[in-house]
Amino acid sequence: MxxxxxxxxxxxxxxxxxxxxxxxxxxxxxxxxxxxxxxxxxxxxxxxxxxxxxxxxxxxxxxxxxxxxxxxxxxxxxxxGGDNYKADFEIGTKKLENRPIVVGMGPAGLFAGLLLAEKGYHPLIIERGEDVDSRTRTIDGFWNNRILNTESNVQFGEGGAGTFSDGKLTTRIKDHRCGYILEKLVLAGAPEEITYMGKPHIGTDILKNVVKNIREKIKEYGGEVRFSSKLEDISIRNGKISEIVVEGEHIPCDNLILATGHSARDTYEMLFSKGVSISPKPFAVGFRVEHLQHMIDENQYGKYATHPKLRAADYKLTYTSNKLSRSVYSFCMCPGGQVVASASEENTVVVNGMSNYKRDGINANSALVVSVDPSDFEGNTPLGGIAFQRRYEALAYEVGGRNYNAPVQLVKDFLNDKVSKNFGRVKPTYTPGTEFVDLKSCAPNFVVDAIKEALPVFDRKIPGYAGEDAILTGMETRTSAPVKINRNENYESVNVRGLYPTGEGAGYAGGIVSAAVDGLRVAEQIITEYSPK
Missing domain, CATH: 3.30.70.2700 (Alpha-Beta Plaits)
Structure with missing residues (x-):
């Protein structure tokens, strides 16, 4: 002790x-x-x-x-001090007919696969996107040359969507598995400081190598990893998963950990067509807002803004519109980062934020989003949130020039319904490029109205936040999964045995650490019920 x-x-x-x-x-x-x-x-x-x-x-x-x-x-x-999570529990006695299969290599899938591999279950892990090095080259091709690969992009590929964000490791959950996850990340190459910093982050540049090292550890323990391998179909017999189809190959399956991430829309549609129980879920949409990082530093740290012990400052802002009954808040704030093109479907524009480990870019950016409820969706289908997202992503593509340029507007002009003409001191970081528009042409009215109401409040908290140089870029739509794949207390689908919906894409996590924790929980459930094949 x-x-x-x-x-x-x-x-x-x-x-x-x-x-x-x-x-x-x-x-x-x-x-x-x-x-x-x-x-x-x-x-x-x-x-x-x-x-x-x-x-x-x-x-x-x-x-x-x-x-x-x-x-x-x-x-x-x-x-x-308390005892740390040791991943030491009694192995189950039921016999496995086939090795467990994990779909998706984001944090939930990675840590589920790692624990299963460590315990001798030889999992098969499939990922529709590419390995992280190939994925990086493919993403660069989109950012620089407007060539979108719908199977490997910021949303899909080794490491999941979080790899091309900021590598934030903050979480609200209190779970003894969190320390274990941080320790595994350090062993894989993350800086040791993440185990004690109040707001730990790894950064995209380092996280790429971390996920690669975890993959190699899984393989070392006897797991198998397949990239460019999309789950196309599942078979259900007598209420239990029996087989999956991957790139045309039929693979027998008893236990399927579904860790697809929040953008696997075709997978959601396939599961719904098979009768898997799915519910619509709230999420949020809005824009990315950019400021000069030194303005945020000075507001947060005053005369100490350049002190060597202080890193690029972040912020968290919230506002509730009583008039609209909506929450407005900053999300996934990226100090010293950039706004990145994050589309996963053709003819759409989606933005996200990304920072490297040093967070030494000129701009700060954050999502500025408004809550969306299933009552906002058209129709009664559980997949209504997907249609909602697609609508505004497609509008952003149209008004941006139909070439993956992102629609932008200065905050002062957004508040006054004017199309901007020139940038000020803040220059947009989004590539391939930007197009000045009135953002109300590609966003729901309630989103525009709620953000207009919130911006002056945020400006009082951080003077200059709604200043004349700040930029809004649309559209931020992938804040979380638009559905929940319903599961029981054993982490199994409520109506398909052997199917384990997991992590952020299934509606049970909101970030790298919480998704990894959920992946561990599901892996533990399988380990304590079944013995290795």
Whole structure:
């Protein structure tokens, strides 16, 4: 066991490690030489007072007589550290006829496949997109030459959609598997700081190698990975999955982990046609907003904006329109990043945000989105959200010039219903290119009205947010899955045994870590029920 010490506060100019060790020794009434180990477990910036920015730490140490040390200190900030997730549980007894199959190599599929491989289940993992290196070249071809591959793009391919975003690892869930996931990412090449930073991220540039290393580890343990292999069909016999079709090949299947991501629309349609229980789900749509990063830094950090201990600042903004009964909020904020072309279907424009590890780009960008409810969809089909997304993605393509240029508008002109003519200090980062339009021509009226209502409020929180140079780029539609594939307490489809809808694409996660956690849960369910073939 360890001793965990919380709420260790340092000034921004204090020597972190030396001062921390001294504070811990004084708090525990022991000597630094008594530490058998010393590990930072949390580091977060407290910038509520811009004139006096502080850094809050938690650490864990090992020493002799840990329980006695804690009792003697008698502080709520000092307690025994908990046991970490060991992925150590009893193997099931049911016999597998066929090895488990995982569909999709985003975080849910990767971690489900990794755990199954580690435990000797030799999973087959199929991914409709390419391996991450080939995928990168294909995406560059779209961004630079407007050549879209509908099977391998920002949405599809090794690592999932998160690989070409920011590699954010923040999560609201409290699950003992989170630490295990971060440790596996570090072993695969992620920076060690992700295990303790308050808002950890990896960055697209590093994450590409991380997912590749996890894939190689899966193969080392006996798993099989196939790229450019799309799930085309499934067979159901007596209420149970029996076979899948991949690129024309019929593969017997008893247990199918479905971790497709939130953009596998053709897969949703196929499952619905087979009678798999699916429900419509709320999501959000809107635009990407860009500012100069130094403006965000100065607003968040004041005189310390360029301090070497502070990285590019982020923000989180929320607003509720009582008039429209809608939430407006920033989402997937990318400090020092770029707006990226993220379409997965021809003749559509979809935008997302991306940052590299250093987050050293000139612009900050974030989604600025409005809540969408199934009551906004036409018809009663569970797939109504897909039709809703497609409609506005297609409109963005039309008004952008029918060449994958994205429609843009300066915030000041958006608020005044004017088509912009020139960019100011903020230049758009989206490639292939942009086209000035009135964004209300490609967005739902309630989205336009709600964002117009929210922008002045956000400008009061971050002065300059609605300034004359800020840019809006459309359309941001892939915030989360538009459906939920219904499952029971054992993570199986409610009406198809052996089918395990998993992760963000199934409607059960919202980010890299929560999706990976869900993948682990599903893999555990199979492991504790079945023995390896």
């Amino acid at each position: 360890t001793v965990k010490i919380n709420n260790l506060v340092l000034g921004i100019n204090e020597d972190s490690l030396a001062t921390l060790k001294s504070k811990v020794a004084n708090k525990l009434r022991i000597k630094e030489s008594d530490f058998k180990s010393f590990k930072i477990t949390k580091e977060s910036i407290d910038a509520r007072k811009k004139s006096e920015i502080k850094i809050n730490y938690a650490v864990e140490i090992e020493c002799d007589n840990e329980a006695k040390v804690i009792a003697r200190v008698n502080s709520n900030d000092v307690k025994l």
